[in-house]
């Protein structure tokens with residue numbers, strides 16, 4: 001169990017912990033450790049980022065009087081992480097050093113190449129937790145709760161590996177041991193290429209007319225949420241993992257070419273004599289339906305393989321949809337009525353359309369609870385939308 005919010009939990013992390021890089025990741029971690037009672041020191045090349053993290057209560061700014069850290073977490077952008085790790089290994093000869101960068105093989109290779117014997121105190125790691133905003137201002141002490149935290153222990157001492165695994169567990173994450181190469185291939189598929197695809201999609205919206213954008217629903221919002229991410233950070237991430245990312249983009253290009261080749265012949269005008277004679281586009285373009293069905297079916301299979309909440313087995317929740325007036329306290333009343341009906345909300349999303357005075361609340365609940373909840377909410381005057 002996480003030590004956060006549980007004062008009686010026994011902490012395994014030995015402090016002080018020095019966090020180098022007090023942006024989103026570093027400050028989130030520092031807040032979580034501070035909340036759990038671990039002494040945290042902060043350092044950043046940007047005085048403003050450092051001051052913000054300190055003012056948020058993430059820890060003390062490290063200075064020449066600070067005690068020696070037992071554990072150092074480098075949470076800088078990936079392109080400078082190896083250099084910072086090497087510098088910290090050198091400056092603190094008894095400390096274990098980890099980094100949380102989103103790419104691992106290149107950083108590990110550089111640290112092992114230049115770190116000598118000291119590199120045995122280095123354990124690369126990567127919490128699979130984040131968001132589309134950067135900087136300390138977006139930090140959240142609960143960021144790591146229930147998330148996997150990859151630990152790359154090749155070449156490190158067992159003690160160093162244990163210190164990093166303990167860190168992950170103490171902030172509520174689950175350590176997952178991998179090699180750097182396994183990690184980089186995995187994150188290309190589950191994080192880096194999804195980021196680029198989301199950006200590709202959103203980039204097309206730059207020139208989409210405003211009245212078309214006004215029609216956007218949750219589907220577009222879901223697929224473009226991470227397109228709001230920081231271009232500078234992601235450039236460093238993608239360049240740092242260019243091999244696995246380029247491999248997967250080539251496979252995606254193959255899929256895209258097959259799809260385009262399949263549907264292009266169906267793009268006939270309704271006034272075209274061929275269309276008028278055949279009566280439908282599918283007859284004129286025999287491969288079109290197959291190309292789309294094939295992609296969609298493969299997509300269904302891939303999507304069903306994504307593990308559910310807390311990284312567990314995929315689970316199908318039932319969705320209860322409720323119209324919520326756009327007024328203060330409405331959502332609070334809905335949650336309270338769901339609680340009084342004895343139902344736990346497993347997940348929640350809200351869909352808004354511009355110019356409407358109500359939003360659609362989508363409550364994910366256990367399938368067995370869905371019908372009873374719909375009836376209970378209906379009885380309390382809520383407008384339940386049956387899809």
Ligand SMILES: NC(=O)C1=CN([C@@H]2O[C@H](COP(=O)(O)OP(=O)(O)OC[C@H]3O[C@@H](n4cnc5c(N)ncnc54)[C@H](O)[C@@H]3O)[C@@H](O)[C@H]2O)C=CC1
Nearest residue numbers: 021023024025045046049076077078101102130131134135
């Ligand atoms: N943003 C995300 O969702 C996730 C990011 N990561 C990784 O965590 C690391 C940090 O990412 P974020 O916190 O999102 O970035 P961020 O941009 O919010 O924070 C990075 C911080 O590092 C500081 N910094 C830059 N160079 C430095 C140096 N040489 N010495 C000391 N401080 C330095 C910056 O001033 C900034 O405050 C990156 O390596 C990223 O790949 C890992 C998981 C999720």
Ligand SMILES: O=C(O)C(=O)Cc1ccc(O)cc1
Nearest residue numbers: 102127128129130131132191
């Ligand atoms: O928001 C999401 O879906 C993420 O995948 C967050 C994330 C971003 C970058 C990472 O290196 C790890 C996790």
